[in-house]
Amino acid sequence: MSNRPAAHGGIIIWLSFGVAFILTMIPLPETLEIYRPEWLTLILIYWCLALPHRVRVFTGWLVGFLLDVHMGSVLGLHALTLAVVAYLAYKLHIRIRLYPLLQQSLIILLLVALSQMLVLWISGVTGNAPSNWSYWMPSLTSMVVWPWVFFLMRAIRRIYGVN
Amino acid sequence: MTADHRTHILDGVRSTVSILLYPLQTIASTPTDVGNWLGEQFTSHQTLIDENQQLRSENLLLKAQLQKFASLQAENIRLRSLLKSSRKLRDQMLIAETIAVDLDPYKRQIVINKGQQSGIYAGQPILDAYGIMGQIINPGIASSSAILITDPSHAIPVQVNRNGLRTVLYGTGAANYLEILNLPNNADIEIGDLLITSGLGGRFPEGYPVATVVNIKRDPGQPFARIIAEASAHLEQSREVLLVMAQEHEPQLLSETLQDDENQSDSSGSKTDKSSAKAADGASHE
Numbered sequence: 001m002s003n004r005p006a007a008h009g010g011i012i013i014w015l016s017f018g019v020a021f022i023l024t025m026i027p028l029p030e031t032l033e034i035y036r037p038e039w040l041t042l043i044l045i046y047w048c049l050a051l052p053h054r055v056r057v058f059t060g061w062l063v064g065f066l067l068d069v070h071m072g073s074v075l076g077l078h079a080l081t082l083a084v085v086a087y088l089a090y091k092l093h094i095r096i097r098l099y100p101l102l103q104q105s106l107i108i109l110l111l112v113a114l115s116q117m118l119v120l121w122i123s124g125v126t127g128n129a130p131s132n133w134s135y136w137m138p139s140l141t142s143m144v145v146w147p148w149v150f151f152l153m154r155a156i157r158r159i160y161g162v163n
Numbered sequence: 164m165t166a167d168h169r170t171h172i173l174d175g176v177r178s179t180v181s182i183l184l185y186p187l188q189t190i191a192s193t194p195t196d197v198g199n200w201l202g203e204q205f206t207s208h209q210t211l212i213d214e215n216q217q218l219r220s221e222n223l224l225l226k227a228q229l230q231k232f233a234s235l236q237a238e239n240i241r242l243r244s245l246l247k248s249s250r251k252l253r254d255q256m257l258i259a260e261t262i263a264v265d266l267d268p269y270k271r272q273i274v275i276n277k278g279q280q281s282g283i284y285a286g287q288p289i290l291d292a293y294g295i296m297g298q299i300i301n302p303g304i305a306s307s308s309a310i311l312i313t314d315p316s317h318a319i320p321v322q323v324n325r326n327g328l329r330t331v332l333y334g335t336g337a338a339n340y341l342e343i344l345n346l347p348n349n350a351d352i353e354i355g356d357l358l359i360t361s362g363l364g365g366r367f368p369e370g371y372p373v374a375t376v377v378n379i380k381r382d383p384g385q386p387f388a389r390i391i392a393e394a395s396a397h398l399e400q401s402r403e404v405l406l407v408m409a410q411e412h413e414p415q416l417l418s419e420t421l422q423d424d425e426n427q428s429d430s431s432g433s434k435t436d437k438s439s440a441k442a443a444d445g446a447s448h449e
Contacts, residue, residue: 018187021187077164080164130269
């Protein structure tokens with residue numbers, strides 16, 4: 001622990017979350033809206049895998065809280081689900097890092113689907129839950145975009161020396 | 164979560180944190196804004212002239228109608244004062260712009276660029292040039308989010324403009340469509356009926372158009388008719404929205420009527436004489 005170089009590049013981490021937020025908010029046509037990947041979850045998982053000593057459950061909770069404020073959902077809904085995702089990604093990070101990219105994508109599918117299921121449960125308890133199968137599309141699209149997110153983020157992390 | 168769902172103690176936290184998101188929301192809506200701006204910059208001269216001409220003639224028409232409206236409003240107030248029921252007919256408005264950001268795709272909500280700084284409060288009705296759009300749910304500092312009437316968790320008290328039949332209109336979650344769930348099969352409602360706000364519930368001002376009935380399914384096996392209506396407001400297109408400002412409706416109404424009564428007893432019937440003379444005047448004109 002003591003011989004780790006001084007942490008820097010925190011700005012890059014928060015900028016990446018900012019960009020993920022903008023991608024989450026940016027208006028899409030009605031037909032494409034349901035396919036929007038869960039950008040925030042993907043970025044969160046990436047940082048949990050790459051820098052598990054810096055980005056963990058609390059970051060997940062904070063990002064989820066902001067997402068709750070933006071979406072107008074019950075405060076704590078996305079905070080809880082992203083905290084759970086961050087916890088799982090942190091627990092499994094040594095294993096996931098070794099997987100080939102395809103297998104990584106499948107794990108991402110599972111994690112995003114899990115977060116979506118938690119959201120579905122809680123919104124079902126608190127009132128109205130969406131009841132069509134297209135609700136699960138973001139999990140699939142997140143899986144598809146994961147390799148690109150992974151390579152892009154790794155390049156960014158190496159260029160700016162975030163550690 | 165429970166605290167937020169059951170009570171309002173976290174509303175302050177929500178509106179404070181929303182100020183952090185405002186810059187991000189502004190950036191996210193930039194592509195749309197730039198697109199609109201470019202569209203405006205590159206319209207041809209001829210299109211602008213045509214549009215200008217069309218707006219001029221529309222303005223003329225509206226002004227002419229407004230003249231009539233002013234006299235009708237005066238007459239309405241006069242008649243209502245005869246009936247001793249005073250009521251505000253004109254509402255104060257504030258214009259806001261929508262910020263082009265997407266929220267939850269399974270809810271119908273929008274974000275507007277005015278917040279508590281401009282006096283926005285939760286429950287405030289919003290409308291556009293064509294009808295009621297919805298109401299504010301989370302007033303932030305500089306921006307607020309509003310729920311549209313088509314949101315599946317929204318209901319609005321309405322009446323049929325033709326015969327005053329009162330009912331409640333529910334959102335479906337589908338763009339522009341609403342439904343009435345609790346009118347019996349033999350209710351007097353037809354395709355093409357305009358539904359206007361009834362003012363019951365005290366949240367929406369009375370008399371604004373909400374939707375037009377487009378489909379009625381009367382199944383004899385079901386206790387209620389299934390009625391689908393299409394929203395009058397351009398819910399998915401409007402960039403500018405109008406906010407109806409606070410009116411403190413009920414307490415004022417009571418005090419006003421009390422005042423009117425006092426005035427009338429003070430002026431020993433001279434006023435009533437005058438107004439009844441006026442009413443007789445109006446009757447003879449008709």
